[in-house]
Amino acid sequence: MDIDSQHCRFAERTRNFVGWFRALPGATFRSDLIAVQDLRAQEAGRGIVALANIEPDTVLFTIPRNAIICAATSQLRDKIPQVFDLDHDGATHPDHGDDDDGGGSSTEQSSWTLLILVMIYEYLQVDSSRWRPYLDVLPTAFDTPMFWSPNELAELQASALVAKVGKQEADRMIQDKIIPVIRAHEHVFFPLGSSSSSQILDDNQLLSLAHRIGSTIMAYAFDLESDDNGNKQPEQDEDDEWMEDREGKTMLGMVPMADILNADAEFNAHINHGEDALTATALRPIRAGEEILNYYGPLPSGELMRRYGYVTPKHNRYNVVELPWELVETELRQRAGGFVASADWEKARNLTQADDEFEESFVLERASDDPDSEGKLLTSAVFTGLPDELGEQFKAFLKAVKKVSNADLAVQALSDRDLRKGLYLEAVLGALQARERQYATSLEEDEQVGIRTGQLTRRQEMAVCVRRGEKEVLREAQSWIRRHMDETRNDLKRTQGNDGPGAKRQRV
Numbered sequence: 001m002d003i004d005s006q007h008c009r010f011a012e013r014t015r016n017f018v019g020w021f022r023a024l025p026g027a028t029f030r031s032d033l034i035a036v037q038d039l040r041a042q043e044a045g046r047g048i049v050a051l052a053n054i055e056p057d058t059v060l061f062t063i064p065r066n067a068i069i070c071a072a073t074s075q076l077r078d079k080i081p082q083v084f085d086l087d088h089d090g091a092t093h094p095d096h097g098d099d100d101d102g103g104g105s106s107t108e109q110s111s112w113t114l115l116i117l118v119m120i121y122e123y124l125q126v127d128s129s130r131w132r133p134y135l136d137v138l139p140t141a142f143d144t145p146m147f148w149s150p151n152e153l154a155e156l157q158a159s160a161l162v163a164k165v166g167k168q169e170a171d172r173m174i175q176d177k178i179i180p181v182i183r184a185h186e187h188v189f190f191p192l193g194s195s196s197s198s199q200i201l202d203d204n205q206l207l208s209l210a211h212r213i214g215s216t217i218m219a220y221a222f223d224l225e226s227d228d229n230g231n232k233q234p235e236q237d238e239d240d241e242w243m244e245d246r247e248g249k250t251m252l253g254m255v256p257m258a259d260i261l262n263a264d265a266e267f268n269a270h271i272n273h274g275e276d277a278l279t280a281t282a283l284r285p286i287r288a289g290e291e292i293l294n295y296y297g298p299l300p301s302g303e304l305m306r307r308y309g310y311v312t313p314k315h316n317r318y319n320v321v322e323l324p325w326e327l328v329e330t331e332l333r334q335r336a337g338g339f340v341a342s343a344d345w346e347k348a349r350n351l352t353q354a355d356d357e358f359e360e361s362f363v364l365e366r367a368s369d370d371p372d373s374e375g376k377l378l379t380s381a382v383f384t385g386l387p388d389e390l391g392e393q394f395k396a397f398l399k400a401v402k403k404v405s406n407a408d409l410a411v412q413a414l415s416d417r418d419l420r421k422g423l424y425l426e427a428v429l430g431a432l433q434a435r436e437r438q439y440a441t442s443l444e445e446d447e448q449v450g451i452r453t454g455q456l457t458r459r460q461e462m463a464v465c466v467r468r469g470e471k472e473v474l475r476e477a478q479s480w481i482r483r484h485m486d487e488t489r490n491d492l493k494r495t496q497g498n499d500g501p502g503a504k505r506q507r508v
């Protein structure tokens with residue numbers, strides 16, 4: 001298809017979708033104030049843009065709850081009720097969602113897998129699905145790392161994101177929970193008479209369809225808890241798998257029109273979850289021509305890219321980097337090596353790792369205020385310190401070293417707070433430098449690469465943005481430590497000026 005006909009088709013699908021939406025009983029859409037527009041030139045797909053100045057609190061559109069695609073509204077539930085019987089009261093209704101199967105057995109469904117089944121079912125009904133015009137505007141291709149080639153993933157270098165892509169977990173979930181249900185009910189999913197019946201998909205086709213639908217749900221679905229705060233805001237510190245909060249406590253649904261809104265870390269609209277309908281309202285005055293933006297939460301660039309397949313400069317403030325404990329331990333060992341035998345070091349390590357609180361790695365991040373009630377960010381994000389848990393684990397490790405070897409350094413560091421702090425800061429500083437060296441390019445090289453030079457693909461640009469963001473946090477943490485060390489030294493000098501030199505402190 002040439003570019004012009006692609007463009008026409010895109011516009012036609014948008015028109016059909018908006019027309020279909022506006023005709024839904026109970027739906028409203030302020031077409032005098034807003035329009036769905038083609039934002040592909042900004043690599044943002046469709047979005048909603050203000051046509052006129054909008055007053056705060058204006059209701060921009062309303063989505064009746066029965067227009068949402070979820071387990072409660074799709075006919076699939078009536079056709080295979082046994083699959084939807086989750087043994088919890090109301091577990092499959094978005095209004096009373098409490099769907100906590102905790103991962104469950106390999107075939108047990110959750111709200112996440114049920115929505116995948118529902119969406120596959122609706123997709124395969126083609127023209128008989130009442131959501132057809134909406135399904136037609138959902139994406140068929142994604143820029144989330146799940147779909148990247150090994151070479152593209154390699155651009156992320158040493159980012160912890162690489163281990164979180166979760167392709168294999170997603171494959172397993174689809175093979176365990178999705179394909180068997182479809183195979184057992186082929187007459188339902190591929191009904192006679194529909195155009196899909198002539199073509200019963202094989203397992204590979206179903207796998208790729210389920211990936212596509214799963215990724216759509218990841219980037220588009222809303223959490224439908226009826227507490228007026230249910231806008232999809234996955235918990236940040238949940239497990240890192242693809243399925244994370246999908247196994248959680250709330251009901252998911254696809255909300256036509258609400259999910260045409262793009263989002264940023266500063267935003268101007270909010271989706272309110274009412275009893276019978278969801279409404280999009282303006283949080284502040286919006287000028288004609290401005291895009292209406294929702295909020296996905298304080299996500300670092302890496303997470304934004306993993307879940308939604310895009311990055312924005314405003315999300316950089318939430319960037320994080322993971323510091324593996326192993327690097328801190330290695331640095332400590334270099335400083336204490338002479339004092340502790342290898343076997344004792346191993347014993348101390350085993351002792352520390354046996355602790356329930358033991359962490360393999362620590363997340364470094366800046367302190368940042370939340371957006372205000374108008375969706376604006378008023379202060380800068382600043383690196384203000386290392387995670388407390390890292391300091392606690394450092395102390396626990398020294399205690400373990402003392403216990404197994406009674407090494408001088410550990411004994412002294414545990415009894416002298418200044419010495420311990422100096423040792424800690426030095427070890428973490430060394431570990432941060434070592435962490436930076438794990439990336440194939442330096443921060444300065446990444447800055448030279450530049451974003452939007454036209455030489456990189458979009459995925460490469462996003463990868464550079466993510467790895468560069470992590471290196472920036474590493475640098476800020478190092479600067480913070482150096483400043484902290486200087487301050488400690490100055491404090492010591494002042495104390496020594498008053499009290500004379502302190503033998504213990506000179507060692508730091």
Ligand SMILES: C[S@@+](CC[C@H](N)C(=O)[O-])C[C@H]1O[C@@H](n2cnc3c(N)ncnc32)[C@H](O)[C@@H]1O
Binds near residue numbers: 043139260264308310
């Ligand atoms: C809920 S949908 C929003 C509608 C979407 N643009 C569309 O065309 O269907 C979320 C997806 O929109 C895109 N998106 C959202 N906010 C964006 C932004 N600020 N910049 C670029 N893309 C964005 C991402 O691809 C994301 O996965």
